[in-house]
Structure formats: structure tokens, C-alpha cells
Amino acid sequence: MIEFHADDYGLFPEASRRIIECANDGYLSGISIMPNSPRLEECMEILKKECKKELKLTIHLNLVEGKPLSPAEEVPDLINEEGNFDISFEEILLANIIPGTKSDIKAQIKTEFKRQIDNCLKYFPGGKGIRLDSHRHYHCIPLIFDIIDELIKEEGYDVTSVRITREKPEFYKGILKFEYLKPLNVVKAILLNTLCFVDKIRHGDLYSLYNSDFSGVMFSGHMTYKNLVRILKNISSNRDAFKENIELLFHPGAVLEEEDADLITDASDASFMTSGMRLKEGEAVKRVRK
Numbered sequence: 001m002i003e004f005h006a007d008d009y010g011l012f013p014e015a016s017r018r019i020i021e022c023a024n025d026g027y028l029s030g031i032s033i034m035p036n037s038p039r040l041e042e043c044m045e046i047l048k049k050e051c052k053k054e055l056k057l058t059i060h061l062n063l064v065e066g067k068p069l070s071p072a073e074e075v076p077d078l079i080n081e082e083g084n085f086d087i088s089f090e091e092i093l094l095a096n097i098i099p100g101t102k103s104d105i106k107a108q109i110k111t112e113f114k115r116q117i118d119n120c121l122k123y124f125p126g127g128k129g130i131r132l133d134s135h136r137h138y139h140c141i142p143l144i145f146d147i148i149d150e151l152i153k154e155e156g157y158d159v160t161s162v163r164i165t166r167e168k169p170e171f172y173k174g175i176l177k178f179e180y181l182k183p184l185n186v187v188k189a190i191l192l193n194t195l196c197f198v199d200k201i202r203h204g205d206l207y208s209l210y211n212s213d214f215s216g217v218m219f220s221g222h223m224t225y226k227n228l229v230r231i232l233k234n235i236s237s238n239r240d241a242f243k244e245n246i247e248l249l250f251h252p253g254a255v256l257e258e259e260d261a262d263l264i265t266d267a268s269d270a271s272f273m274t275s276g277m278r279l280k281e282g283e284a285v286k287r288v289r290k
Contacts, residue, residue, distance in 0.1 A: 002235070003212065003247045004285055005030040007060060007135070008273070010043040012260040015253040015273070017046065018282055022252050024052045026286035030247070032060035032133055033123065035116035036069050044123055058131040058163070059120045061113055061148075063087055063138050065269050069115040075108040084265040089138060096143050110147045117157060129160030137165050137217070140192050145199040149206050163247070164210040166196045170241040171215045173234045180222035180277075189217045213242045216249025221277050223250050225284040232288070252282030 006019045009031040022028035031047075034040060047055070067083050068075050080086035087105075095105045117130070124130045138144055139162065152159050167189050175181065200207040219227050228248070235242055255261050255273040264270040 001245050002027075002232075003030045003056065003245065004028045004250065005032070005056075005058075005216075005247050006250050006252050006285075007032045007133070008034060008251060008253050009047075009060075010034045010037045010040040011065070011253070011273075012039055012255055012257065012263075013043055013046055014257050015255045015260065016043040017050065018279075019253045020047060020051045022250070022282050022285040023055055024050075026282075027288060028055070028250070028252075028285050029053075030056035030058065032058040033120060034060050034062055034065070034135070035120045036062055036066050038066075040119075056131065057123060058133050058161075059117055061116055061132060061134040061139055063092075063109065063112070064135045065264065065266050067265075068112050069119060070108075070112045075112050077105055078108050078112065082265075089136060089141065092138065092141050092143060096141070106143060106147060109144060110151065113147060114151060114155065117151070117155075129158040131161040131163075132159055133163035137163075137192055139163070140165055140195040140199065142195065142198050142202060145203060145206070149203045152206070159209065161209050161211070162206060163214065164196050164199070164207060165192045165214055165217055167193065167215055167218055168213060168241065170238050171213075171231050171234055172218060173238070174230065178219065178227050178230055179224060180219060180227070182222070185218055185220055185222075188220070192217055211243065212245040212247045214247050214249070216247070220249070221251060221272060221275065221281070223248070223281045223284055224277075225280070225287050228284045228288055250281045250285055251278055252285060254278035254282070 004027045006028055009016050009019050010033045019031060063085050068078060072079060072083050078085060078087045139148060148162060215231055261274050264273060
């Protein structure tokens with residue numbers, strides 16, 4: 001089974017409606033919800049009323065965009081003077097090895113993640129468990145994977161899946177025939193593959209909860225129709241190389257409304273979320289159905 005999955009649901013209503021269109025008119029079957037969004041409850045009500053099919057939900061743990069759910073005094077190292085998240089992937093990665101920083105940052109992230117998970121539990125029906133991933137794949141950093149493992153054990157969360165962003169090269173056979181191949185995404189894919197390998201060694205049981213193969217980093221923001229068709233052909237022609245379940249990641253929730261774009265707090269997020277490529281990703285999910 002292939003799950004067509006969209007990240008970043010719930011940040012803004014109109015952007016979220018563009019994601020719902022991919023479910024109603026296309027193959028989209030799963031979404032990750034932004035747990036700290038001030039508009040999340042409104043967007044979840046829109047999902048309930050306007051989406052024509054039931055989608056798989058995942059909590060999109062977030063240390064990048066917007067404000068934390070925790071009081072500022074509880075997470076001072078995660079935010080800037082305006083109270084918005086301001087801690088990079090690299091800073092957390094370095095906290096694993098720099099003496100004196102790991103324990104403070106770890107405790108603050110753990111505090112915030114507990115609030116984010118608790119804020120979303122009401123959207124998960126009893127008995128079905130919850131799924132976890134993260135904005136910009138921060139959860140692949142071993143320190144954060146440690147935190148997730150601890151929270152599950154300490155809080156008794158019924159977590160049924162944590163996304164593992166290890167991409168098999170078989171997805172990308174004939175790589176030169178793809179479009180929008182960017183060296184930076186290749187580096188990101190290699191880095192995340194490496195970090196997930198470390199996570200597997202440290203937390204094999206948690207790692208094994210994810211029973212899907214994954215594609216979405218190599219062409220992050222550029223999962224166009226052409227690229228999607230090539231990936232699907234590679235899956236079809238070499239099916240034995242893949243698990244039964246496969247997750248293909250998209251970002252079709254384009255933020256086109258100026259008043260919403262002005263509220264995006266992270267500069268990289270602003271350029272990524274307002275990009276017209278997000279519309280192309282949405283069209284890919286809808287067009288492939290036809």
C-alpha cells in the first residue's frame with residue numbers, strides 16, 4: 001500500500017484546504033498536523049466538514065515554526081526575544097557532543113513535545129494509537145529520538161509509528177531523468193539516512209514501529225508529476241526491493257494569502273511554504289489519480 005502523505009496541515013485554513021483538495025480530488029491519504037498552530041482547532045473542524053474521506057493523522061512535532069505551547073520561561077533556549085522558535089537542526093545536533101548543553105536543551109524539548117502531543121490527543125480516536133514525525137525531520141536527530149523514546153515510556157503514549165526518513169536508492173533509479181535534482185537535498189538525504197541508522201542502533205524497538213519505506217527528502221518541495229511518475233515506475237518495476245507499505249511525502253499546502261504569509265516566523269519556512277512548487281506538488285497528487 002502506498003500512502004500519499006502531506007505535511008504541515010493546520011497552520012492556516014486556506015493552505016489546509018489546499019491539502020484537503022488533494023484528498024478529495026487525488027490520492028492523498030495521510031496528513032501531519034502542526035501541534036502548536038493557533039489555528040489547528042479551526043483547521044481540524046474544516047477537515048471534519050470538508051474532507052470526503054478519512055485520512056491517517058500524524059503529529060508533526062515542531063521546533064521551527066511559530067511559538068511553543070510551553071511558557072517562555074520553561075523553554076528559553078528554544079526561542080528568540082519575540083518568543084518564536086529559534087533553534088536550528090545543527091544546534092541540536094551539536095548538543096549531542098558539546099559538554100554542558102545536552103541536558104538543558106533535552107529537558108526543554110521534552111517539556112515542549114509533551115505539550116504538543118497532549119494538545120493533539122483529542123484528534124486520535126481511542127484504540128487506534130498515534131503516529132509521530134516532525135517539521136524538517138528534527139526527530140531523526142539522536143537526541144530527539146531519545147526524547148521520543150523516553151516520553152513514550154514515561155507517559156504511556158500509544159505510539160504506533162514514528163517516521164523513519166531513510167530513503168532507498170531504488171526509488172531514484174535513472175536519477176538524471178528526474179527534474180529539480182538539488183545537491184543540497186542529496187546531502188540532506190545522506191545525513192538523515194545516517195542519523196536514522198544511529199537511531200536504529202540506539203532504539204531498535206522504536207525504530208521498528210515504522211513499517212513503511214519512505215521517499216520525500218531527495219525531492220523535498222519538488223515532488224512534481226514527472227518525478228512522482230518516475231518514482232512510481234521504479235516501485236512497480238522493482239517491487240521486491242520495497243516493503244509492502246510505502247510513504248510518499250508531499251507539501252501541497254501552499255500559503256498564498258498575504259496575511260497568512262506575514263505570520264510565518266521562520267525565514268526558510270516562509271520561502272518554502274509560499275513557493276509555487278507547492279501547487280505543483282498538489283497537482284501531482286491529483287493528476288496521478290487521473
